[in-house]
Amino acid sequence: xxxxxxxxxxxxxxxxxxxxxxxxxxxxxxxxxxxxxxxxxxxxxxxxxxxxxxxxxxxxxxxxxxxxxxxxxxxxxxxxxxxxxxxxxxxxxxxxxxxxxxxxxxxxxxxxxxxxxxxxxxxxxxxxxxxxxxxxxxxxxxxxxxxxxxxxxxxxxxxxxxxxxxxxxxxxxxxxxxxxxxxxxxxxxxxxxxxxxxxxxxxxxxxxxxxxxxxxxxxxxxxxxxxxxxxxxxxxxxxxxxxxxxxxxxxxxxxxxxxxxxxxxxxxxxxxxxxxxxxxxxxxxxxxxxxxxxxxxxxxxxxxxxxxxxxxxxxxxxxxxxxxxxxxxxxxxxxxxxxxxxxxxxxxxxxxxxxxxxxxxxxxxxxxxxxxxxxxxxxxxxxxxxxxxxxxxxxxxxxxxxxxxxxxxxxxxxxxxxxxxxxxxxxxxxxxxxxxxxxxxxxxxxxxxxxxxxxxxxxxxxxxxxxxxxxxxxxxxxxxxxxxxxxxxxxxxxxxxxxxxxxxxxxxxxxxxxxxxxxxxxxxxxxxxxxxxxxxxxxxxxxxxxxxxxxxxxxxxxxxxxxxxxxxxxxxxxxxxxxxxxxxxxxx
RNA sequence: GCCCUCGUAGCUCAGGGGAUAGAGCACCGGCCUCCGAAGCCGGUGGCACAGGUUCGAUUCCUGUCGAGGGCACCA
Numbered sequence: 056x057x058x059x060x061x062x063x064x065x066x067x068x069x070x071x072x073x074x075x076x077x078x079x080x081x082x083x084x085x086x087x088x089x090x091x092x093x094x095x096x097x098x099x100x101x102x103x104x105x106x107x108x109x110x111x112x113x114x115x116x117x118x119x120x121x122x123x124x125x126x127x128x129x130x131x132x133x134x135x136x137x138x139x140x141x142x143x144x145x146x147x148x149x150x151x152x153x154x155x156x157x158x159x160x161x162x163x164x165x166x167x168x169x170x171x172x173x174x175x176x177x178x179x180x181x182x183x184x185x186x187x188x189x190x191x192x193x194x195x196x197x198x199x200x201x202x203x204x205x206x207x208x209x210x211x212x213x214x215x216x217x218x219x220x221x222x223x224x225x226x227x228x229x230x231x232x233x234x235x236x237x238x239x240x241x242x243x244x245x246x247x248x249x250x251x252x253x254x255x256x257x258x259x260x261x262x263x264x265x266x267x268x269x270x271x272x273x274x275x276x277x278x279x280x281x282x283x284x285x286x287x288x289x290x291x292x293x294x295x296x297x298x299x300x301x302x303x304x305x306x307x308x309x310x311x312x313x314x315x316x317x318x319x320x321x322x323x324x325x326x327x328x329x330x331x332x333x334x335x336x337x338x339x340x341x342x343x344x345x346x347x348x349x350x351x352x353x354x355x356x357x358x359x360x361x362x363x364x365x366x367x368x369x370x371x372x373x374x375x376x377x378x379x380x381x382x383x384x385x386x387x388x389x390x391x392x393x394x395x396x397x398x399x400x401x402x403x404x405x406x407x408x409x410x411x412x413x414x415x416x417x418x419x420x421x422x423x424x425x426x427x428x429x430x431x432x433x434x435x436x437x438x439x440x441x442x443x444x445x446x447x448x449x450x451x452x453x454x455x456x457x458x459x460x461x462x463x464x465x466x467x468x469x470x471x472x473x474x475x476x477x478x479x480x481x482x483x484x485x486x487x488x489x490x491x492x493x494x495x496x497x498x499x500x501x502x503x504x505x506x507x508x509x510x511x512x513x514x515x516x517x518x519x520x521x522x523x524x525x526x527x528x529x530x531x532x533x534x535x536x537x538x539x540x541x542x543x544x545x546x547x548x549x550x551x552x553x554x555x556x557x558x559x560x561x562x563x564x565x566x567x568x569x570x571x572x573x574x575x576x577x578x579x580x581x582x583x584x585x586x587x588x589x590x591x592x593x594x595x596x597x598x599x600x601x602x603x604x605x606x607x608x609x610x611x612x613x614x615x616x617x618x619x620x621x622x623x624x625x626x627x628x629x630x631x632x633x634x635x636x637x638x639x640x641x642x643x
Numbered sequence: 644g645c646c647c648u649c650g651u652a653g654c655u656c657a658g659g660g661g662a663u664a665g666a667g668c669a670c671c672g673g674c675c676u677c678c679g680a681a682g683c684c685g686g687u688g689g690c691a692c693a694g695g696u697u698c699g700a701u702u703c704c705u706g707u708c709g710a711g712g713g714c715a716c717c718a
Contacts (some may be wrong), residue, residue, distance in 0.1 A: 091663070100661055103698070112696080137662050182718070223717055262717095273716095290706070317718095343716055352645060365716040366701070372718050401647065402713055427648085430711090498656070503711080509668090510655065514681040515655085516667035524681055535678055541659050584657065587666080591683095598683045599675080606678040618702070643683080 058441035058568040059145050059561070060097060061127060065490055067099055067141075072107065074529055094136060095144035104141040113139025122303055123322070150560040151551040158619055159545030162476065164629050165208035165567040171550030175213045175383045176202045178395035179305075179312055180239075182219035183297035184228055184251045187304045187449040189439050189506075190397075196495045198395035199310045200579045201426070202633045207634055213387060215311065217379060218301075220294050220316035222371065224255070226276035228293065229286050231258035232517065233275075240285055245291035248300040251293060264270045277483050280321070288531050295352055304449050309636055310487070320378035325369050328363050336414060342366030346377075348409040349400065360374075361410050363436045373407070380411045384421055391422045393577065398427030398501055429503035431495075439506045456512075457487035463512055474642065481643050484522055489637045493519035496635050497583035517587040519637060522628055525590040527643045528597065529625035532618070536606045540622040543615065550616040553603045555596040562592040566627050570634070579635065586631045593624045 059066070064086045085100040102117035109116050117135045124133065131144040157164040178198020181191045202214045232239050232254060237248070239254075261268045273433035278286045278594045298314055305312055328344055331337035337346040355361045361373040383389045394404055404425040411417040433439040441447050441538035461483035465471060471479070498504040514520045535541050551560045562585075569585040572578075586610035596602045629639050 087661085089662090090665085094662075095648065103661075104695095106698080163705085177681095219718065221660055243648095291697065341715075345715080350646095354644070357715090359714060362716055365718075369716080371715095371716065376718095396718095398648070399712055400718080402676065403718085405647090427708070429648085469679075470679090502648090502656085507655075513668080518667090520681070524679085528679055574655070580657080586664090591666095592705090594682060596686095597678080599680095601683065604678070641698090 056567060060565055060568055063097055063143060064379055066124060066126050070120050073123040086494050095142040097143045097291060099141040117141050146218060147551040151549040151562055153548045154560055158175050158446060163243045163630060166572050171209045171211055172391050173211045173389045174205050174391040175215055175387060175389040176393045177217050180217040181301060182224060184293050185253050186248055186252050187301055187454060189431055189447040192449060192497055194395045195310055196492050197500060197579060200496055201577055203634045203636060204573050214228045214311060216312040216314045218314060218316040221318040223276060224488060225290055227258045227262045227272040228254055229289050230272040230275040231261060245287045246292050246296050250295055252297060273367060281626045304487050315374040318376050323378055324374050331363060337363055346410055348406055348413050363407050376407045377410055380407055383415045384416050390420055393424045393426060395426045398429055401425055401427045417513045425456050426500060428500045432503050432505045434505060434507055456491045457483050459508055459512055460487040478642060482640060489519035492635060492637055496579040499580055500578060522590055522639055523643055525593050526625050526628050526639050529621045532605060533623050545613050547619050548612060548614055549619060555602040559592045559596040563623050563627055582631055586628060589627060
């Protein structure tokens, strides 16, 4: 099912082919939603640009386009306005017929990809040996949402948790334990996440303040690399406990992930470096093996390489990320590889991508994309911290979201009276988690955003609660009308007449296009913006002044049509929420 | 020094060659004998600055100013 916009694009394209021949197929019909209802629903801006090719004024070009256009079933007679805009007004009857076709469709008109792709989404990827904290939230939530959208589109998605389970942090930890807490070496399996956290803080402090310790810590990495059994035992225990903890959080967030940390690539690193050397792609420089790609420079203006082997023989994230991208292309056969990380790593990934191209692993058929997100800031515009300046643990943050959402609910005595205690608990849980996810996803990925409890939990505006409220209202309508939406026939005639019905119908039909856009552009906030528009269109439709009656209209055909519109709204919102990893509620 | 983001309403955020730049919060005002007022409707208020490209620039390009970030053995 193509959106009205897409169908219109195809019609205008066909007209362009008539006017320009084959070349017309390559011309973008420039269909855009109008900004002002006076100009209809869509406009095409293509005529102004075709003036030179076709001759005549833009308005004359527009007139010729209209003559070649076949859109009578879709919209009213197009109008020429201003310097040469073409204005289209979609016919309510067309909206109705489109809705009739999708009313029984679980996918609400969204097509499956014609050519499903093997896609890797690399996200979350915390460093082990540390508790999950606020710094991991964006990657986890955004990555999961993108994976869900791509899966919904029919792609074969591998969700990879590229955890930091190797390298200097572990050398530092192991060395610190050897020197200060040797007893841990005896019984590594007794480790708990809290211990890990405190060990890490200790080790990091020593590493930063004591250069000699730093040298010994790097040496410990080499021990690990060499298979030193006592070091490995501690390492395994650290990883196991860290991952156990991380998966507690993932379960709570309903995030699925395949753990495949940096260490996974250890066995292939020497061979890969050797290959790069032999092919003359990498050279030795200051004792390190360097793969110079692109035109990046350092502070001194000298070329900046991917350092695939350090002068001490160890490997760093240039090496593992290069090995990762190679494995994902050559072994996993991925044609689209997406990295969801802090935007500060943009340059690093640009270099890795360049390296993968230069080495010939990534051909033109492979798309390598970095989704770089901004920081989470506190209301003081500084990195989000606890009141005493500490790191905000993810578990604590989610707990607070639930507590605050519960408090919010308790302020509303009327609502409280209608809910059982079990329902209250469920509502607080769902709304709390939804609020945190939605707040993150509704911001432009690349910009920093300010973490503000009051804004994200508010029940007005573009928040999760507003969406959940709209869904809960539709459920309530079903109860009031005494019908089960699932049992309605799926061939109901849909009647779209009232202004608020037209508005709702138009918005409902935009869903497929929005999903497609999110999958292409990897920008989840397009979906939240859409959901907000849909919720508002529904609120207007159902408003006692601006909208129409639903449950108590006399005419049964009208009543059923309107109930179906409620149902389609609920399903569209529910599906959208599920694409963001957010649960729904029957009541709230 | 080089490179990358980003400057949109008092605040938080969208938008992105096209006709009068959208929301939320806050502020002012209207709407519950009527399907959920956790709602709806209206009002106030904005593209950092200067050039350029274009029929048309808030959007693209260049520069200035301002904020943040990255730049050889951390990830």
